[in-house]
Amino acid sequence: MTSSNRGTAVDRSDIQKAALAVGAVFLLVGILGFVPGITTDYDQMSFAGHESMAMLLGVFQVSVLHNIVHLLFGVAGIVAARAARSSYLYLVGGGVIYLVLWxxxxxxxxxxxxxxxxxxNADNWLHLLLGLGMIALGVLLSRRTATTTTGRGRGL
Known part of the structure; x- marks a missing residue:
């Protein structure tokens, strides 16, 4: 089994590790969005809409829907980390989604x-950084994965 295919944590490629890490962070953020204290004005959280005054870490405006999106995006990253190709699609596709959200x-x-x-505004800047960072991870690590798995630099 090559590192670009399915595997255990020991034989995951760097792009798979990156997708797993990004997914785990999104999952954690989604959970923390439901924790009073970490999310300020928790009692003012609405399901969706600009009326939600809850703020993750006192900075990022969140709602129940926003937190659910983070949870789902986190699960998607963890599932995508099972293979190099799906990790690439998660990172680059997710980065594009975050740039659109920005x-x-x-x-x-x-x-x-x-x-x-x-x-x-804090969400906007974070979305820009996430979008650019995820795309960069996906592109740079896919080149490295393709080179190390084929020896010729071919695509995933």
């Missing part, structure tokens, strides 16, 4: 019903 956050009126996720 653009959405720049465009949407923060006080409108269109801000259903919800997002604030």
């Amino acid at each position: 653009l959405y956050g720049l465009i949407v009126d923060k006080d409108s019903d269109g801000n259903f996720v919800p997002v604030n």
Whole structure:
């Protein structure tokens, strides 16, 4: 079994480890979004929409929907980490999703019903960094995985 295919934690490729780590962080963030104290103004959390005044770490605006999205995104990363190709798709595809979410956050009126996720300026900057970081991880680590598994630098 090669490291670019399914495997245990011992023989995972770097891109699989990256997808697993990113997924685990998203899962943790999703859980922490439901923990009073870590999420300030927890009693003011709504299911969705800009009316939710709950703030993860007192900085990032969250709602029940926002936390559920983090949980699902985390599970997706953990599942994707089973193979190099799915890890690549998770990192690059997820990065693109986060860049779209960043653009959405720049465009949407923060006080409108269109801000259903919800997002604030801190979320926007985080989404930009996540998007760029995930794409960079996916692209750079896929090249390294392809080179080490084929010896010729071919794709996943």
